[in-house]
Each structure stands twice: as structure tokens, then as C-alpha cells.
Amino acid sequence: xTTLEIPNIGTFDVELxxxxxxxxxxxxxxxxxxxxxxxxxxxxxxxxRVLAPEQPGYGNSTGFEHFTDVHDVALFYRELVESWGxxxxxxxxxxxxxxxxxxxxxxxxxxxxxxxxxxxYGLWLDDEPSLDPFGPADQVKAAKWHAGPPDVEPTNFxxxxxxxxxxxxxxxxxxxxxxxxxxxxxxxxxxxxxxxVDAPTLVVHGTSDGLLPVSYAEEFxxxxxDARLHRIEAAGHYPMVEQEDEFVSAxxxxxxx
Amino acid sequence: MKFHWxxxxxxxxxxxxxxxxxxxxxxxxxxxxxxxxxxGEDYHTYIRLMQQADGLGWDSLLxxxxxxxxxxxxxxxxxxxxxxxxxxxxxxIALCGNSLALYNPPIRVAEEIAMLDALSxxxxxxxxxxxxxxxxxxxxxxxxxxxRERFHEARELITRAWKAEEPFAFNGKYTKLRYVNPWPRPIxxxxxxxxxxxxxxxxxxxxxxxxxxxxxxxxxxxxxxxPIVKGFWxxxxxxxxxxxxxxxxxxxxxxxxxTDEEAERQYSDAVKYFYRQNPTAIWQxxxxxxxxxxxxxxxxxxxxTISAEERLKAQRGELSFWEYDExxxxxxxxxxxxxxxxxxxxxxxxxxxxITCMHVGDLAxxxxxxxxxxxxxxxxxxxxxVWADEEDRWTPKVSQERVAARFGPHATV
Numbered sequence: 001x002t003t004l005e006i007p008n009i010g011t012f013d014v015e016l017x018x019x020x021x022x023x024x025x026x027x028x029x030x031x032x033x034x035x036x037x038x039x040x041x042x043x044x045x046x047x048x049r050v051l052a053p054e055q056p057g058y059g060n061s062t063g064f065e066h067f068t069d070v071h072d073v074a075l076f077y078r079e080l081v082e083s084w085g086x087x088x089x090x091x092x093x094x095x096x097x098x099x100x101x102x103x104x105x106x107x108x109x110x111x112x113x114x115x116x117x118x119x120x121y122g123l124w125l126d127d128e129p130s131l132d133p134f135g136p137a138d139q140v141k142a143a144k145w146h147a148g149p150p151d152v153e154p155t156n157f158x159x160x161x162x163x164x165x166x167x168x169x170x171x172x173x174x175x176x177x178x179x180x181x182x183x184x185x186x187x188x189x190x191x192x193x194x195x196x197v198d199a200p201t202l203v204v205h206g207t208s209d210g211l212l213p214v215s216y217a218e219e220f221x222x223x224x225x226d227a228r229l230h231r232i233e234a235a236g237h238y239p240m241v242e243q244e245d246e247f248v249s250a251x252x253x254x255x256x257x
Numbered sequence: 258m259k260f261h262w263x264x265x266x267x268x269x270x271x272x273x274x275x276x277x278x279x280x281x282x283x284x285x286x287x288x289x290x291x292x293x294x295x296x297g298e299d300y301h302t303y304i305r306l307m308q309q310a311d312g313l314g315w316d317s318l319l320x321x322x323x324x325x326x327x328x329x330x331x332x333x334x335x336x337x338x339x340x341x342x343x344x345x346x347x348x349x350i351a352l353c354g355n356s357l358a359l360y361n362p363p364i365r366v367a368e369e370i371a372m373l374d375a376l377s378x379x380x381x382x383x384x385x386x387x388x389x390x391x392x393x394x395x396x397x398x399x400x401x402x403x404x405r406e407r408f409h410e411a412r413e414l415i416t417r418a419w420k421a422e423e424p425f426a427f428n429g430k431y432t433k434l435r436y437v438n439p440w441p442r443p444i445x446x447x448x449x450x451x452x453x454x455x456x457x458x459x460x461x462x463x464x465x466x467x468x469x470x471x472x473x474x475x476x477x478x479x480x481x482x483x484p485i486v487k488g489f490w491x492x493x494x495x496x497x498x499x500x501x502x503x504x505x506x507x508x509x510x511x512x513x514x515x516t517d518e519e520a521e522r523q524y525s526d527a528v529k530y531f532y533r534q535n536p537t538a539i540w541q542x543x544x545x546x547x548x549x550x551x552x553x554x555x556x557x558x559x560x561x562t563i564s565a566e567e568r569l570k571a572q573r574g575e576l577s578f579w580e581y582d583e584x585x586x587x588x589x590x591x592x593x594x595x596x597x598x599x600x601x602x603x604x605x606x607x608x609x610x611x612i613t614c615m616h617v618g619d620l621a622x623x624x625x626x627x628x629x630x631x632x633x634x635x636x637x638x639x640x641x642x643v644w645a646d647e648e649d650r651w652t653p654k655v656s657q658e659r660v661a662a663r664f665g666p667h668a669t670v
């Protein structure tokens with residue numbers, strides 16, 4: 001747990017998964033939950049200092065009530081990175097974390113060295129409406145995965161033997177916090193700010209994502225001045241899980257460049 | 258005690274298979290199921306029935322707000338209320354209520370309620386609601402996690418606007434107005450405010466802090482509501498709140514007839530239509546962020562007084578008519594039987610404001626009119642003694658006086 005105090009705003013107690021050494025890499029997790037020490041993070045930590053905070057409002061992380069909109073989130077991450085004494089970081093943002101990562105890159109261009117957006121939310125295409133991530137649970141679950149859901153989805157949830165309701169409360173808190181930025185449509189004006197992103201950007205997209213069609217990734221590439229697309233076949237909303245090797249390789253290569 | 262006439266303004270001509278074929282009767286059912294001409298006729302039916310109830314001694318005519326659903330085609334209760342305000346004499350008009358978080362700016366609600374209060378001569382009860390998830394989160398797109406904060410900000414604006422003597426500026430998080438000065442103001446100095454809820458402890462605390470009337474408005478009756486209503490009173494007692502039973506409103510389906518057999522014959526199909534034509538998709542009923550962590554935990558641990566099997570059968574229209582009655586979904590039978598069952602209900606659950614649902618599903622107008630007549634003339638007068646010594650600040654003075662003047666001194670405190 002790390003604590004960030006922003007004067008006159010409030011206190012954020014944030015769960016932080018940290019591993020490795022080398023160039024700092026900020027990882028912002030997706031809308032469902034923090035992945036915990038998932039395989040892809042450990043592998044990225046082989047040659048990076050990976051800093052993966054849990055978003056305020058998720059799990060045990062507090063301070064969600066200090067956010068009025070997505071700009072507050074971007075400024076929170078700016079403060080958080082600066083509180084670690086870092087002058088610049090590589091940022092990898094997945095899903096809703098991709099929206100936050102892109103906002104951060106637009107609002108703090110000198111802080112973000114390179115940017116990776118993975119199946120990122122933040123845009124809306126009238127011609128290709130994306131599925132409602134808060135729709136029927138079985139439909140959403142099926143849409144997320146290319147080859148069906150794994151036995152255990154990556155998570156930082158720790159079961160409590162004394163609290164049978166803990167899993168329900170964990171999920172409700174996480175997704176409830178996501179609604180602030182994704183309900184009813186996961187678009188908060190990012191389109192107008194993507195042209196201001198200076199960082200070289202890799203847009204990674206699992207092409208079987210039933211939540212976000214690949215056209216959304218193409219739109220990110222079109223709007224960000226220096227961006228390229230890496231499609232990952234046979235992967236859905238979690239390409240880092242379904243195609244871990246290719247994901248780690250693509251991200252590592254891009255960040256080394 | 259007080260009686261509030263109510264009907265869930267159902268679409269009355271749904272095909273028999275509707276309940277089995279639509280994913281949900283909310284948010285996404287094809288609107289083509291409802292012929293607007295039929296809807297118009299249904300509105301007229303409900304208005305006639307409420308006008309009749311005004312002449313039979315009901316204390317208020319109650320309207321609710323729902324969106325994108327076949328079971329309550331009342332996206333704006335205020336529109337029907339304005340007709341009643343101009344065409345009725347005695348009963349209050351209970352808006353139960355306006356979904357505050359859905360209006361931008363919410364000062365619109367302050368204006369419309371003040372208009373209605375002026376038009377009705379001070380007979381408005383201002384129920385204010387969060388709205389069901391289907392209404393507020395899905396149909397109107399409010400992020401569930403923001404709903405309560407938006408509601409309370411709007412509530413503060415509206416209640417202040419009704420009383421402010423000078424224009425004021427309101428710099429809220431969601432609403433910013435430089436000049437708040439609505440015309441007209443309400444006739445009533447203190448418009449009675451009700452906040453119906455579904456058992457959230459946070460709502461109980463707000464209602465108690467402001468000494469408002471709480472409402473538990475389900476159609477599942479006494480048995481399934483008991484843990485929540487009694488939970489409210491236990492919480493209120495424990496936290497030093499006002500235990501006046503007139504602070505509790507409760508919905509009850511009433512099916513009154515000359516004989517018990519007649520009740521079954523006349524109401525059974527409509528009751529089953531009412532319950533089985535209302536499938537609610539689980540994902541629409543439980544969006545994340547709508548319910549606080551504390552209230553989720555409360556819901557998960559609250560005692561269940563009705564089995565899951567019974568609940569499912571009730572929702573599918575598979576209970577017998579008298580099983581619905583036994584579980585409290587409906588109170589049916591002769592006026593004597595109905596009186597006795599209502600008396601048990603309201604004394605046991607400490608209910609001072611009974612919302613009598615006199616029409617269900619596709620019930621014929623003449624049967625409903627008979628229901629009104631029997632209940633109004635043979636049940637209400639006999640139940641006026643209940644809680645008669647308790648003060649009632651949660652219904653308008655004007656309607657209390659007029660109902661008492663016309664229907665006898667026991668009609669009010």
C-alpha cells in the first residue's frame with residue numbers, strides 16, 4: 001500500500017504491485033480489476049521496474065471520491081509518478097486503464113516517454129457501436145475471450161475465509177467505480193485530446209475482442225500523431241493473457257526502441 | 258391512517274406470450290408491442306378511476322415515474338397529476354415520485370411541483386426517488402455510482418428553491434445556476450416529502466435526518482417486505498429517529514369483491530397477468546455502483562421470509578390466486594376479510610400510509626370501479642381508527658381537511 005496526499009484534495013491509499021528494476025514502467029489495469037502478479041507483468045519486470053497501482057475505487061485502494069472526472073484521474077497519476085521521484089515513465093494502459101494512460105500522455109507529455117494502449121476504451125464509433133460492458137454477464141464474459149474464459153482470470157482478489165460475500169463485494173466495488181468513466185458510453189472526450197499526445201505510441205489490440213472491435217484501435221492510431229498498430233490474433237480483450245508471449249515481445253520491443 | 262389510490266399503469270393488451278419472449282419488460286422491450294391509441298385509452302381509464310377514488314374518500318391519488326417499460330407507462334407523473342389537480346377536489350396528489358437525478362437542471366422539478374401545488378390548492382405530496390436501475394442507469398444513462406450524489410444535490414437545490422425569499426446562486430457539482438428563483442412558489446409552506454427506497458441503509462439515515470416519510474413500494478406484499486420494513490423501524494428506533502407510523506408508506510394490491518369466490522373469479526387472471534408479464538433482466542436490476550457496499554452486504558445477509566421457489570413461481574404467474582393472497586402479494590376477498598387483513602398488515606408493520614394498488618395488469622375498468630367502491634365505502638371507514646392518535650405531517654393539510662369534511666371526522670387526525 002502506498003499513500004499519496006494531494007494537498008487540499010485528499011488522501012489516496014493505493015495498492016501497488018511493484019517488481020523488477022530498470023526503466024520505470026507504469027501499468028494501468030483494465031475496467032474489471034487489477035491482475036495481481038500476472039505472468040505478463042512478471043515478464044515485463046525482467047527488464048523494467050514495473051509499477052502497477054490499483055486504481056482508486058478498486059479493491060482496497062481509496063480516494064475515488066476525490067475524482068469528479070477523467071482529468072482528475074490523469075492528474076492523480078501525474079502526482080503519483082512524481083511522488084516516486086521519477087521524471088518520466090513508460091506507460092502501458094489496458095482497457096479502461098488505456099483511457100487513463102492516454103489522458104495522462106496528453107496532459108503530462110514530458111512525463112510519458114512511450115505509451116502502449118492495449119484494447120483501450122475512450123472512443124466511440126457511431127458506425128460500430130461497441131457492446132455494453134455492463135450488459136448481460138454471460139454475454140460480456142463470452143465477448144471478452146477469443147478461446148473462452150480461462151479457469152482463473154488474472155486478479156488481485158484475496159479470498160477471505162470468514163467472508164463468503166467478499167467476491168461479490170469486490171466485483172461490485174470495482175465495476176461500480178468503472179461506471180464513473182464508462183457509463184453509459186465509455187467516451188469522455190478523449191478524441192479531442194489524442195492529437196496532443198507527444199509520446200511514440202503502440203496500440204496493441206486482441207483482434208477477437210467482442211467488447212471493442214479492432215476499428216477502435218485503428219481510430220486511436222489515426223488520432224495519435226506518432227502511433228502504430230500491433231494486432232494480436234487469437235486474442236480478445238486480454239491479449240496479455242491469451243497470447244502472453246506475443247504481447248510481452250511486442251511491448252518489450254517497442255519500449256526498447 | 259391514510260389511503261393512497263394507485264395503479265401501476267400497465268399496458269393492458271400485451272400478448273399472452275410477452276412475459277416469456279421479451280428478455281425484460283424494461284429498457285429494451287420493443288415499443289411496437291404498445292399501440293399508442295390503446296395507451297391513450299388506458300390513460301383515460303386510470304384517470305377516471307382516480308377521479309372516482311377522489312369521491313370515495315381516498316386521501317391521495319398516487320402516481321409514479323418509470324421509463325421504457327410496459328408495466329408503467331408514466332415517464333412523467335406530473336402530466337397526469339396536472340389533470341387530477343384540475344379535476345379533483347379532496348384527495349392529495351402524491352408524486353411518488355420525481356426521479357431527481359434525471360433532470361437537468363433539476364430546478365425543473367421544483368417548478369413543476371410548485372405549479373401542481375398551486376393548481377391543486379396545496380394538495381401535493383412531493384415524493385422524490387432515485388429511480389430503479391432500469392430507469393435511472395439504463396434508460397437515462399446516469400452512471401450508477403453517481404446517482405445518489407446527484408439525487409441529494411438536486412434535493413438540496415429543490416427544497417431550498419421552494420423556500421428561498423431571494424434569488425440565490427447554486428454552485429453544485431452537477432448543477433450550476435447563477436440565479437435560482439422559480440415562479441411560482443408552492444402554496445404549502447412545508448410540502449410533504451416522501452423518499453421511497455428499496456432497503457438501503459443510507460436512504461434510511463437521510464429520511465430520518467430530514468424527518469421525511471419513507472416508502473417501501475414493492476408488489477411482493479407483507480411476507481417478503483417484512484424484514485425491510487421492520488429493519489427500517491429497528492434502525493429508526495436504534496438511531497433515535499421519529500417512530501411515527503405515518504412516516505411509512507407501503508404498497509398493497511387489493512382485490513375486493515362481494516364474496517371470496519367472486520374475488521377469485523374476477524381478479525385471478527389480471528393478478529397473474531400483472532406478475533407474469535413483468536420479467537426483469539437480472540443485469541438491469543443490479544448494475545454495479547447502484548447499491549453501496551454496506552447495502553449489498555445488508556441485502557445478502559437479511560433474513561429471507563419467502564423461498565426462492567415461491568418468489569419465482571409468483572413472478573411466473575404460477576401461484577394460485579389464494580397463494581398470492583397467503584404470501585401477501587395481494588389482499589383479496591370480501592370487504593370484511595380485506596379489512597381484517599389490512600389491519601393486521603398495517604399494525605404489524607407500523608404503516609400509516611397505505612398505497613392501495615386497486616388495479617392490476619389488464620383488470621377491466623368496471624371491476625376496478627367496483628373494487629374502488631367496495632374498499633372506499635366498506636373498508637376505509639372501518640380502518641380510520643388505526644393510528645388515529647398519531648400526528649400526520651406527511652400528507653397535505655388541505656386534503657386532510659377536505660377529506661375529513663366530506664367523509665367524517667375519523668378521516669383525519
